[in-house]
Amino acid sequence: xxxxxxxxxxxxxxxxxxxxxxxxxxxxxxxxxxxxxxxxxxxxxxxxxxxxxxxxxxxxxxxxxxxxxxxxxxxxxxxxxxxxxxxxxxxxxxxxxxxxxxxxxxxxxxxxxxxxxxxxxxxxxxxxxxxxxxxxxxxxxxxxxxxxxxxxxxxxxxxxxxxxxxxxxxxxxxxxxxxxxxxxxxxxxxxxxxxxxxxxxxxxxxxxxxxxxxxxxxxxxxxxxxxxxxxxxxxxxxxxxxxxxxxxxxxxxxxxxxxxxxxxxxxxxxxxxxxxxxxxxxxxxxxxxxxxxxxxxxxxxxxxxxxxxxxxxxxxxxxxxxxxxxxxxxxxxxxxxxxxxxxxxxxxxxxxxxxxxxxxx
Amino acid sequence: xxxxxxxxxxxxxxxxxxxxxxxxxxxxxxxxxxxxxxxxxxxxxxxxxxxxxxxxxxxxxxxxxxxxxxxxxxxxxxxxxxxxxxxxxxxxxxxxxxxxxxxxxxxxxxxxxxxxxxxxxxxxxxxx
Numbered sequence: 001x002x003x004x005x006x007x008x009x010x011x012x013x014x015x016x017x018x019x020x021x022x023x024x025x026x027x028x029x030x031x032x033x034x035x036x037x038x039x040x041x042x043x044x045x046x047x048x049x050x051x052x053x054x055x056x057x058x059x060x061x062x063x064x065x066x067x068x069x070x071x072x073x074x075x076x077x078x079x080x081x082x083x084x085x086x087x088x089x090x091x092x093x094x095x096x097x098x099x100x101x102x103x104x105x106x107x108x109x110x111x112x113x114x115x116x117x118x119x120x121x122x123x124x125x126x127x128x129x130x131x132x133x134x135x136x137x138x139x140x141x142x143x144x145x146x147x148x149x150x151x152x153x154x155x156x157x158x159x160x161x162x163x164x165x166x167x168x169x170x171x172x173x174x175x176x177x178x179x180x181x182x183x184x185x186x187x188x189x190x191x192x193x194x195x196x197x198x199x200x201x202x203x204x205x206x207x208x209x210x211x212x213x214x215x216x217x218x219x220x221x222x223x224x225x226x227x228x229x230x231x232x233x234x235x236x237x238x239x240x241x242x243x244x245x246x247x248x249x250x251x252x253x254x255x256x257x258x259x260x261x262x263x264x265x266x267x268x269x270x271x272x273x274x275x276x277x278x279x280x281x282x283x284x285x286x287x288x289x290x291x292x293x294x295x296x297x298x299x300x301x302x303x304x305x306x307x308x309x310x311x312x313x314x315x316x317x318x319x320x321x322x323x324x325x326x327x328x329x330x331x332x333x334x335x336x337x338x339x340x341x342x343x344x345x346x347x348x349x350x351x352x353x354x355x356x357x358x359x360x361x
Numbered sequence: 362x363x364x365x366x367x368x369x370x371x372x373x374x375x376x377x378x379x380x381x382x383x384x385x386x387x388x389x390x391x392x393x394x395x396x397x398x399x400x401x402x403x404x405x406x407x408x409x410x411x412x413x414x415x416x417x418x419x420x421x422x423x424x425x426x427x428x429x430x431x432x433x434x435x436x437x438x439x440x441x442x443x444x445x446x447x448x449x450x451x452x453x454x455x456x457x458x459x460x461x462x463x464x465x466x467x468x469x470x471x472x473x474x475x476x477x478x479x480x481x482x483x484x485x486x487x488x489x
Contacts, residue, residue, distance in 0.1 A: 059421045059422060059452070060410035060422070061409070076379070078406055085414070
């Protein structure tokens with residue numbers, strides 16, 4: 001039997017929504033991990049399903065919680081990512097968890113603030129810093145954005161697990177060809193937000209970075225300064241903004257069954273950071289970003305709350321199901337590739353992350 | 362050497378999972394330093410969430426030995442007495458009005474509320 005699980009990580013805990021694959025009737029569980037700020041959630045299917053949630057607190061620091069029974073019980077990992085003693089900063093938040101390739105079932109990557117990448121080879125029990133990134137020569141001029149100096153996107157080439165990309169706010173895109181040992185900056189064609197003195201190639205504010213799982217040379221990003229695509233593994237980037245009313249925004253997802261289908265939620269300017277005129281609108285491209293079209297049917301008429309970078313997910317079903325949450329705690333979904341939307345009846349805390357998974361019971 | 366005394370330890374709700382879902386623990390120790398050492402050794406996640414990478418207390422946590430913020434003690438080499446307790450809590454740093462119980466408490470452990478980054482600063486909540 002298949003069920004659909006939508007995870008909603010908020011400032012005050014984790015909520016789980018369950019449905020059958022018709023996606024009409026939903027059951028809400030939560031708050032789980034009550035009181036903790038949930039930055040990232042991952043259901044790792046590569047062996048027995050394991051649900052991970054990065055749960056942080058401005059007082060007690062960040063941690064990683066693990067559930068092996070789909071959210072019923074949780075255990076905190078005793079050795080979360082932490083910089084070694086000789087590094088002059090400590091991990092403030094764990095922004096993302098990314099599974100390694102299918103053939104590396106114990107491998108997980110964690111992107112953190114202050115920006116760096118950690119790898120675990122044993123399902124999260126132990127972590128190692130990848131110093132080639134966090135001690136990159138350009139590190140001396142990395143400056144964080146409004147959300148901090150965060151490594152929020154980590155991508156693994158499904159055809160070549162030694163090839164990795166990361167996205168760091170206000171710094172840019174980096175790529176590794178050797179499993180994370182060394183990294184090169186990949187920002188050509190992107191517009192800067194910060195001018196660096198010694199490392200002019202950084203200062204690019206990537207908000208969300210995606211990889212086409214069927215064509216791993218093709219990447220997409222919602223950036224502070226626009227929406228971009230690369231068809232050469234990040235070597236060069238080009239604008240894909242035809243039909244968009246605003247370039248600014250945070251979330252971006254693609255349909256894994258048809259990665260030419262992209263979805264974003266533009267916001268009005270980096271200064272205002274608000275939904276334009278309260279007309280909450282998802283923009284969809286069906287041609288890998290060549291053109292974008294608005295989707296408003298069923299969305300609230302007056303909704304000004306924004307959508308954070310990880311607060312949008314897709315379920316991998318056909319037709320494509322989409323889910324997103326707002327900073328005001330609204331949760332919305334579509335079960336037909338974005339044509340029609342529905343707002344759930346819940347009012348949740350500020351929503352940081354939304355993911356969706358098909359679960360076999 | 363002083364004899365070991367049983368004391369109670371109160372744990373914040375958010376960290377109860379670090380102590381087997383218990384909000385109150387009992388410890389046998391002779392001195393305050395001994396008690397803290399045993400607490401951290403037996404509950405490493407509690408230690409992690411109360412300390413920074415260098416081993417100092419995180420800026421916005423408080424530990425009270427009875428009514429005293431341990432940051433204000435000259436030494437942790439204090440012999441424990443029957444009825445003593447340790448209370449672990451988060452600081453309520455900055456902006457909030459003083460809780461009436463806190464305002465009435467003797468020697469309230471308040472630093473400058475205007476400096477939330479200073480260890481031990483901010484107003485406090487009454488022990489549970």
